[in-house]
Amino acid sequence: MAGAELIGKEEIKEVMDVLETGVLMRYGFDKERKGVFKVREFEEAFATYCRAQYALGVTSGSSALKVALTAMDVGPGDEVIVPAFTFLATYEAVLEVGAIPVMADIDDSLNLDPDDMEKRITPYTKAVIPVHMCGAPARIDKIVAVAEKHNILVLEDNAQGCGGSYRGKMLGTFGNMGIFSFDYYKTVTTGEGGMILTDDKDLYRRADWYHDHGHDHNPNVSRAMEGRTILGFNFRMNEIQGALGLAQLRKLPTIIAEQRKNKATIKEALGNVPGVGFRNIPDPDGDTATFLGFNLPEEGMAEKFQKALSAEGVDTVCFKKNSWHYLPNWEHFLARSTANSKKYPFMDPSYRGKVNYDRSTIPQAEDILGRTLVMGISVWMPEEKLSKIKQGIEKAAKSL
Numbered sequence: 113m114a115g116a117e118l119i120g121k122e123e124i125k126e127v128m129d130v131l132e133t134g135v136l137m138r139y140g141f142d143k144e145r146k147g148v149f150k151v152r153e154f155e156e157a158f159a160t161y162c163r164a165q166y167a168l169g170v171t172s173g174s175s176a177l178k179v180a181l182t183a184m185d186v187g188p189g190d191e192v193i194v195p196a197f198t199f200l201a202t203y204e205a206v207l208e209v210g211a212i213p214v215m216a217d218i219d220d221s222l223n224l225d226p227d228d229m230e231k232r233i234t235p236y237t238k239a240v241i242p243v244h245m246c247g248a249p250a251r252i253d254k255i256v257a258v259a260e261k262h263n264i265l266v267l268e269d270n271a272q273g274c275g276g277s278y279r280g281k282m283l284g285t286f287g288n289m290g291i292f293s294f295d296y297y298k299t300v301t302t303g304e305g306g307m308i309l310t311d312d313k314d315l316y317r318r319a320d321w322y323h324d325h326g327h328d329h330n331p332n333v334s335r336a337m338e339g340r341t342i343l344g345f346n347f348r349m350n351e352i353q354g355a356l357g358l359a360q361l362r363k364l365p366t367i368i369a370e371q372r373k374n375k376a377t378i379k380e381a382l383g384n385v386p387g388v389g390f391r392n393i394p395d396p397d398g399d400t401a402t403f404l405g406f407n408l409p410e411e412g413m414a415e416k417f418q419k420a421l422s423a424e425g426v427d428t429v430c431f432k433k434n435s436w437h438y439l440p441n442w443e444h445f446l447a448r449s450t451a452n453s454k455k456y457p458f459m460d461p462s463y464r465g466k467v468n469y470d471r472s473t474i475p476q477a478e479d480i481l482g483r484t485l486v487m488g489i490s491v492w493m494p495e496e497k498l499s500k501i502k503q504g505i506e507k508a509a510k511s512l
């Protein structure tokens with residue numbers, strides 16, 4: 113649960129700063145707010161932490177994806193390549209902007225396979241969304257190289273990897289834009305919330321306009337007198353979220369350090385189980401250690417081991433069977449059951465391509481995810497809890 117485990121007096125202090133002014137909105141009310149700008153401060157701190165030029169706070173990771181895709185001018189007629197293993201929101205965001213998501217395979221990092229990604233490129237491909245699943249980096253250098261070769265935009269979905277990096281560069285800063293989620297499960301939480309990063313001033317401005325009804329946020333005039341260029345909508349982060357984010361961000365190094373220690377202890381115990389291998393993490397130094405992925409030689413063995421672990425009170429997830437994070441299991445998506453009765457954008461006449469969401473086209477995901485078990489790692493795992501897990505692993509190993 114990461115950030116949620118650490119909510120305490122620091123968060124209370126930041127939130128009280130806001131409540132004492134009574135100004136919950138990030139814009140306007142300059143006199144009443146007495147210099148308190150929590151969302152702005154959080155954006156600045158987040159951009160500095162990630163070494164990015166621009167940061168924009170929004171209402172969720174899902175809206176961050178939609179705002180970023182809109183800023184990148186992805187829309188009807190376009191295809192966007194997305195890995196088969198991700199949370200549903202990555203696909204929903206593509207549909208939200210009227211584009212068509214194209215399913216791609218994963219590699220042994222459990223993230224988008226750059227070779228398969230290249231094979232999925234068509235004349236309609238406008239962007240790719242690599243997702244750093246379960247807190248660890250994709251082969252993002254290769255993905256960006258393939259995208260550049262084919263003139264495709266990159267939007268990193270780093271909802272699950274806040275604070276992670278690849279060869280010293282922060283995840284979320286490799287693509288044209290990167291997004292983060294601060295929902296209640298995430299490494300840093302503001303209850304609900306999200307962030308967009310970019311080094312591109314034009315993309316930032318378009319995102320900034322779009323997320324607030326087109327307001328150009330001109331500091332020299334009142335909010336009512338601000339100009340507008342494009343239409344937008346409301347995805348504004350509020351001051352309470354900004355306040356929580358500030359306190360949580362300061363805790364991020366501790367969160368990652370503690371999770372790494374706990375993960376290393378459990379990994380050592382699993383390493384003694386014959387046949388157990390581990391998820392390939394392209395840069396272990398950049399792992400946020402929110403999850404531990406390990407595998408067995410065959411799906412049947414993984415299933416057996418998972419049951420035995422569960423009997424010992426050790427919970428794991430097999431994502432091939434998970435109903436929210438693996439496309440072949442989304443029956444409503446496969447049936448094109450959009451919220452609109454026209455099945456838009458699947459039935460959009462301006463779309464000239466053809467997509468195939470058949471699981472037979474993602475053999476690596478089918479194989480690897482079936483054999484992989486994933487364990488959540490907490491920040492606070494006292495010795496007693498870790499010992500129980502270690503004993504559980506030892507006992508479950510006898511089932512193999």
Ligand SMILES: Cc1ncc(COP(=O)(O)O)c(C=O)c1O
Pocket residue numbers: 172173174175198199201202243269271272293294295304305306
């Ligand atoms: C990979 C991924 N992308 C996007 C999201 C959406 O984030 P939010 O829950 O903040 O809307 C999530 C949330 O779980 C996620 O895991």
